[in-house]
Amino acid sequence: MSTLIEARGLSVAYGPAAPVLTHVDFTLNPGEIVTIVGPNGSGKSTLLRALLGMVPASEGHVRRAPGLRVGYVPQKLHLDANLPLSVERFLRLTRKLDRDAVAHLLSRVGAPGLEARAMATLSGGQMQRVMLARALAGDPQLLVLDEPTQGLDQPGTAAFYRLIETVRQELGCAVLSVSHDLHVVMSASDRVVCLNGHVCCEGTPSVVSNAPEYRALFGLGTQGAFALYQHHHDHGADHPDHPHDHETCDHDH
Numbered sequence: 001m002s003t004l005i006e007a008r009g010l011s012v013a014y015g016p017a018a019p020v021l022t023h024v025d026f027t028l029n030p031g032e033i034v035t036i037v038g039p040n041g042s043g044k045s046t047l048l049r050a051l052l053g054m055v056p057a058s059e060g061h062v063r064r065a066p067g068l069r070v071g072y073v074p075q076k077l078h079l080d081a082n083l084p085l086s087v088e089r090f091l092r093l094t095r096k097l098d099r100d101a102v103a104h105l106l107s108r109v110g111a112p113g114l115e116a117r118a119m120a121t122l123s124g125g126q127m128q129r130v131m132l133a134r135a136l137a138g139d140p141q142l143l144v145l146d147e148p149t150q151g152l153d154q155p156g157t158a159a160f161y162r163l164i165e166t167v168r169q170e171l172g173c174a175v176l177s178v179s180h181d182l183h184v185v186m187s188a189s190d191r192v193v194c195l196n197g198h199v200c201c202e203g204t205p206s207v208v209s210n211a212p213e214y215r216a217l218f219g220l221g222t223q224g225a226f227a228l229y230q231h232h233h234d235h236g237a238d239h240p241d242h243p244h245d246h247e248t249c250d251h252d253h
């Protein structure tokens with residue numbers, strides 16, 4: 001099985017300033033849920049952009065599977081509260097969708113019947129579901145989520161990531177998400193990459209959360225998040241699609 005995205009020795013600099021990312025190796029396999037965590041300014045969004053080809057590598061390279069279909073869920077959509085845009089029209093802005101397709105997408109994301117609602121009146125959780133519906137409209141092989149639950153409370157966040165996992169099971173798409181701190185999202189991941197300008201450590205959520213590098217960045221009080229939403233892997237630890245399951249953290253940094 002070929003990978004969806006692969007980066008080797010990737011460095012990214014904005015102009016003449018020191019690179020924001022240095023020597024990052026990264027692989028995303030089909031169907032994997034990978035979360036990038038790291039403090040503010042650690043280069044998470046930059047890594048996402050570089051992996052998607054939105055910013056160039058200053059060193060190293062990125063390869064994407066040819067014709068890779070990506071569905072993107074942004075951090076937040078800023079909408080004019082007076083804009084009379086219905087959910088149905090919003091979903092049809094970028095793609096030709098008939099009524100049934102819109103209804104199907106909305107029910108798939110757990111937001112059935114919202115078609116006629118004005119976008120500006122949606123709750124945070126409903127809005128994120130609609131954004132997810134839009135991302136799913138193109139039948140993506142890869143869903144990219146850039147801190148999609150900002151502003152949602154913990155149960156709302158947990159529910160959103162459970163939904164993401166269901167979608168992954170149904171569609172078989174990979175999920176790459178970014179989070180600026182440990183969230184319930186982390187325990188929903190097959191693999192977590194902890195970033196701080198370089199890859200500090202990488203592995204399963206439990207490996208990363210116990211890694212000294214991770215704890216130095218985020219402190220020790222993060223285990224509670226695991227209690228809220230435990231991810232049950234439906235595959236064994238030796239699953240061939242997830243070669244990083246046994247990866248331990250690199251203690252050189």
Ligand SMILES: Nc1ncnc2c1ncn2[C@@H]1O[C@H](COP(=O)(O)OP(=O)(O)OP(=O)(O)O)[C@@H](O)[C@H]1O
Pocket residue numbers: 014020038039040041042043044045046047180
């Ligand atoms: N377009 C840009 N031009 C110049 N510098 C940038 C640009 N985008 C990001 N940076 C800088 O690169 C560094 C990493 O930013 P990035 O947004 O990738 O971090 P992040 O981990 O996603 O941060 P946050 O958690 O705050 O969203 C920061 O110092 C930021 O100021």
